[in-house]
Amino acid sequence: MSKKIANKAAWAIVITMLSVGAFYPFISPYNAADFSFRPLMDPSTAHLLGTDEMGHDLLSMLLAGFRITLTIALAAALISTFIGTVLAVACAYYKNWVDTVIVKLTELFIIVPEIVVLLFFAVLAKPGVYNTILAIALFSWSKVARIIRAKSITAIEKEKIQYTLLLKGSIWHVLIKMWRELYPAVATMFIFQCSKAAVYESTLAFFGIGDPLAITWGRMIRTALNYEGIFTGGAYLWYLLPPIACVCIFVVALSVLAYDFERE
Amino acid sequence: MKKRLLCFIAALMIITAALSIAACSNNKTQYTAGQAEKVLRIDEENLGYPSVYTVSSRGRGYLLMSFIFDTLTWKDENGIIPLLAEKWDVSSDQKVWTFHLVKNAKFTDGKPLTAADVKFSFDYLKAHPHPWVYLNMIDEVKTLDDYTVEIALKQVYAPFVTDVAGNVPIMPKHIWESVKEPEKFNTPEAVIGSGPLKLAKYDKDGGTYIYEANKDYFYGKPVIDKLILSSNQNSLQALENGELDAALRLKYGEAIKLKEGGKFKVIEGPGLWVARVYFNFDIPEFNQREFRQALYYALNRQEIVDKATRNSTIIGNPGHIHPDSEWYFKDVKQYEFDPEKAKQLLDDAGMKDTNADGIRDYNGKALEYEFLVTDDKVNEAEMTKNYLAAIGIKINVKAMDQTNVDSLIKEGKFQLALSGHGSFGGDPVLLARFASKNVTVGSTPTVTAQGGRNWSSARFDQLFAEQLKQTDKAKRYEQVAELQKIIAEELPTLTLYYKKIILAYNQNKFDGWFFTKDGVAIAVPTVENKLVFVRGHWK
Amino acid sequence: MNILLEAVGLNKKFNGNTTVLNNVCLKIRRGGIAALIGESGGGKTTLCRVFTGLEKASSGKVLFKGKELGTLRGRSFDDCASLQYIFQDPYAALEEESTVSSVLQEPVNMCSRRGRDYMPPQEALTWAGLAGAAFLGRKIKTLSGGQRQRVSLARSLITRPDLIIADECTAMLDAQAAAEIGRIFKKLNQKLGLSFLIVTHDAQFLYQVVDYIYVLHEGAIVEAGPKDRVLNIPSAGYTREYMESMWEIEGGGLIEQDHLCQPQ
Incomplete structure (x- = not known):
């Protein structure tokens, strides 16, 4: 019973957050990129969360953060989960050398430190939100592939899926047929990738990949921590805490959902 | 199950914080001074x-x-x-x-x-x-x-x-x-x-x-x-x-707080450290003086000093030389913040927005550039982006650490860059960074050099070489002043600000x-x- | 004689040493209903899987309509469609959450994509004894075991096969449902000229449906012949033992039931 409530609450949180992301321009008090206000103001009716060191309205930044942070998280998770799942199913479907090659590739991406992948990417990429998404996807798919591959290899031995093989179904037919078997694992992986991407996004901007000016929760946390007066006085309450709370709530809500999928 | 979830949540919170503080290495080795050892x-x-x-x-x-x-x-x-x-x-x-x-x-x-x-x-x-x-x-x-x-x-x-x-x-x-x-x-x-x-x-x-x-x-x-x-x-x-x-x-603000606290002594001095905008002269329009001047007019340097660096710097001088230097020459061309003038200069140079997308075009190409900055200068980058957007130039900011920015600039793999370096004081031989490769006397550390095509001026080269041979200081000052005038007029680089350095002890x-x-x-x-x-x- | 499927010297070893099939040679006549009998673990399922291509023989070959069949990947769609396989477990072979119509749609799609003539699902269901358009909308999970197995059969009929291999397809059904399946097989054999290879332990089936019997013992064919001869005057010692054990189990069951009915 309580589990059901937790699940419903998690859905409610995620949906609310997504709609804030979609509609924030209508509720945001100011343009988030505007830094013409007096810096480091305490909260007031004009600026409910005060302003930052540069003079941005913090509430507007927090709201704008919903869109970019969530877009990056969802898109990166979608791409990495899709690539990982397709490769995993290819392992089960083609077996033999295809399986060997993909497994080796997966291991390579898991062994090679993410920083190497990132630096490689940073040299080639132009900065921007798209590249943040691609970069996160690039080093995330391997973990998805590894988990889903194990599930696919069991699933493909099931008789209902073997029927499709006997009719010479393509890998897509098999993937669709297997979907019901893979879905809980895929959903779980998707949600884990989402929460990971939400946390990673801010780090990437400082590797020359993302747009360092994109207004995200990660950037807010970073600038707040860079402000030397953050813990003297109450500035952390309205400067640092709100974005951290948003990231945590998002991640926790997603993990509640992921847990339910895993159990299904 | 609850325990696992709680652990997971706790771990996530820690990861979030840790990533934000960016790889905090906690090797605070405690060195205790012995009685005899100082x-x-x-x-x-x-x-x-x-x-x-x-x-x-x-x-x-x-x-x-x-x-x-x-x-x-x-x-x-x-x-x-x-x-x-x-x-x-x-x-x-x-x-x-x-x-x-x-x-x-x-x-x-x-x-x-x-x-x-x-x-x-x-x-x-x-x-x-x-x-x-x-x-x-x-x-x-x-x-x-x-x-x-x-x-x-x-x-x-x-x-x-x-x-x-x-x-x-x-x-x-x-x-x-x-x-x-x-x-x-x-x-x-x-x-x-x-x-x-x-x-x-x-x-x-x-x-x-x-x-x-x-x-x-x-x-x-x-x-x-x-x-x-x-x-x-x-x-x-x-x-x-x-x-x-x-x-x-320490950050400037931190040092000021320490000073107010009274427990530590804080001294402040000229940083001999300059932050400046680099142009890659392989890009055709960057070779137009009016373009560089327009950019300088468009930047509100005082606001950058106030807001982005929070007064830990002093405003840059168009002639490049630090105002505290004995070689500083005051009467060079000045660039007060004036976006209208900047727009006028770009219009005159034939860089107009021909397709009404809000970005000016030159020879059919939009004025859109990648702006390479060091990761501690994101505030400066944000302000620069706004200033330039106001005059119809679009920049995309790319932030990297100092080492990477140094090497990209050195190899000429950048378009516009904002970086800084020391070695900025003392003898005006530092102006060698604006002399072309034809000048074989004088040099400045390679860390301040930029790759690719550089700005060059025969008159500057000649004057620069001459002043290095001038042993009469008053005469040399005149020549160095002349060099500063050329720099202020031509702007091979946009000098943004000079850092102050501080020591708290x-x-x-x-x-x-x-x-x-x-x-x-x-x-x-x-x-x-x-x-x-x-x-x-x-x- | 018109030979439909022929096994020539099939050998199959697992892990290099366990012999599962030992030089199996057999010929299945077009238009007949052949049975494959023998003890569990004797290689019957392996032989079926080799015929369908799900398993690869260590040596030997399979001829279908006179030409050699390779592995599943090497077979043409027409070969796959002409040689249909019905799985033992009707609960595993069909997706619980699907409807009957979507199950039957899969082979329809496959055939139409490859330009093969197919039997409309409605007609296939009628042949399988599941008349009524309403049946198409039913969910698989609402069906009984017998109904599921008949849906499986209908699914096989759609590709208009020449041969259906059924691996103990009645083992999990009650006697009545099994008999019904037997009657349908017989009817399909007579009306459509469809050939069958049936793996079974069911004595009723052997007597009433089958016309030819192969006996597989320890991976080798020990006896083959028309039903009447094999059942009445088995030549191989193993066949006799097997027939006796089959009757004993049924008889033993009855004795036990009697025993239970006796008052204490």
């Missing part, structure tokens, strides 16, 4: 093995090396002073310099430092080019006797005493003569010098340096026994906790800090002049 602890970054060729080519790398290796002359708070050379003469044509060495200087392996070592060092550095040392003007180095060296120049070089004699590290001949690849020379022998400190330990991974006093230092016995430089992540905290005795790597333990006039060697801005460790007073 240990001075300062913050520093990891700058490589402090031998001549293995240390970082940035200014602070030179500084760490200078603790070990002496030079003929040196500088203190009032300017040039004798060091290994107790006195020197110059011929009337300013081309032959004779240095008389002190007789009591010794390397830390016990061998005396003689004229042969001086000659050897000059010859060795000429044979093995070094990013900090430029010796093209030298014709010949001769030893007249064990303690006299004669250096003959091909042509007059005005900044010789400071930028050559005060810069060439004197290395022991008996060690270095067998070294073929100095870039790989990182044995204990590579750090044998004659300076006030000797290296006791260098932790390559942690970036910690432990120096011990050279008790036989000819200039005087150091007042400290040990100097520990460690790369603390949070200098403020370390200073407050008593893990450091002096902290350099525990005055109850050690004092005697001073700011070196024009910086040590070729203008390394610092309070850590090695003479502080000899002249300072331990309490």
Whole structure:
């Protein structure tokens, strides 16, 4: 019973957050990129969360953060989960050398430190939100592939899926047929990738990949921590805490959902 | 299940925080000063093995090396002073310099430092080019006797005493003569010098340096026994906790707070450090002077200083030279913040928005550029982006760490860049960074150079070469003023601001800090002049 | 004689040493209903899987309509469609959450994509004894075991096969449902000329449906012949033993039931 409530609450949180992301321009008090206000103001009716060191309205930044942070998280998770799942199913479907090659590739991406992948990417990429998404996807798919591959290899031995093989179904037919078997694992992986991407996004901007000016929760946390007066006085309450709370709530809500999928 | 979920949540929160603080290395080694041992602890970054060729080519790398290796002359708070050379003469044509060495200087392996070592060092550095040392003007180095060296120049070089004699590290001949690849020379022998400190330990991974006093230092016995430089992540905290005795790597705001607190003494001096916008002249429109001028008009430098750097800097001067310098010339073209004027200049240069997308176009190409900045200058980047958007130029900001930005600029792999560097003070030879490759005299450390096509002006080149030969200071000033006028008019770079440097320290333990006039060697801005460790007073 | 499927010297070893099939040679006549009998673990399922291509023989070959069949990947769609396989477990072979119509749609799609003539699902269901359009909308999970197995059969009929291999397809059904399946097989054999190879332990089936019997013992065919001869005058010692054990099990069951009915 309580589990059901937790699940419903998690859905409610995620949906609310997504709609804030979609509609924030209508509720945001100011343009988030505007830094013409007096810096480091305490909260007031004009600026409910005060302003930052540069003079941005913090509430507007927090709201704008919903869109970019969530877009990056969802898109990166979608791409990495899709690539990982397709490769995993290819392992089960083609077996033999295809399986060997993909497994080796997966291991390579898991062994090679993410920083190497990132630096490689940073040299080639132009900065921007798209590249943040691609970069996160690039080093995330391997973990998805590894988990889903194990599930696919069991699933493909099931008789209902073997029927499709006997009719010479393509890998897509098999993937669709297997979907019901893979879905809980895929959903779980998707949600884990989402929460990971939400946390990673801010780090990437400082590797020359993302747009360092994109207004995200990660950037807010970073600038707040860079402000030397953050813990003297109450500035952390309205400067640092709100974005951290948003990231945590998002991640926790997603993990509640992921847990339910895993159990299904 | 609940427990697992809770653990997971806790872990996520920790990860979130940890990532934001960006790889916080917590190797705060506690060094407790023994009763007898006078240990001075300062913050520093990891700058490589402090031998001549293995240390970082940035200014602070030179500084760490200078603790070990002496030079003929040196500088203190009032300017040039004798060091290994107790006195020197110059011929009337300013081309032959004779240095008389002190007789009591010794390397830390016990061998005396003689004229042969001086000659050897000059010859060795000429044979093995070094990013900090430029010796093209030298014709010949001769030893007249064990303690006299004669250096003959091909042509007059005005900044010789400071930028050559005060810069060439004197290395022991008996060690270095067998070294073929100095870039790989990182044995204990590579750090044998004659300076006030000797290296006791260098932790390559942690970036910690432990120096011990050279008790036989000819200039005087150091007042400290040990100097520990460690790369603390949070200098403020370390200073407050008593893990450091002096902290350099503080934010300006932090230092002001410390000063107000009264527990620590804070001194502030010219940083000899400049932040500037680099143009890649391989991009056609960047070669148009009006374009560069428009950009400078469009930037509200005062607002950048106030907001982005929060007053830890002073506003940049179009003529590039620091206003505190004796070579500074005031009456150059000024660029007050004026976006309308900027737009006018772009219009006149034929860069108009032809397709109404809000971005100006030039030869059918939109004025849209990648703006490379160091990761500590995101605020500056955000403001620049807005200023330029207001005049119809779009920039996409790419932030990377200093090392990567340095190398991208050096290789010319950038469009517009915002970076900064030291080596900015002292002799106007620093303007060599705007002289073209045709000028064979004068040089500035390679870390300040940019790759790809550079700005060039024949008149600038000629004047620059002339002033280096000018020994009459008043006449030279006029020529240097002229160079500043050209820079202000042409803007080969946009000088944004100069950093102030600050040192916060525990005055109850050690004092005697001073700011070196024009910086040590070729203008390394610092309070850590090695003479502080000899002249300072331990309490 | 018109030979539909022929096994020539099939050998199959697992892990290099365990012999599962030992030089199996057999010929299946077009238009007949052949049975494959023998003890569990005797290689019957392996032989079926080799015929369908799900398993690869260690040596020997399979001829279908006179030409050699390779592995599943090497077979043409027409070969796959002409040689249909019905799985033993009707609960595993069909997706619980699907409807009957979507199950039957899969082979329809496959055939139409490859330009093969197919039997409309409605007609296939009628042949399988599941008349009524309403049946198409039913969910698989609402069906009984017998109904599911008949849906499986209908699914096989859609590709208009020449041969259906059924691996103990009645083992999990009650006697009534099994008999019904037997009657349908017989009818399909007579009306459509469809050939069958049936693996079974069911004596009823052997007597009433089958016309030819192969006996597989320890991976080798020990006896083959028309039903009447094999059942009445088995030549191989193993066949006799097997027939006796088959009757004993049924008889034993009855005795036990009697025993239970006796008053204490």
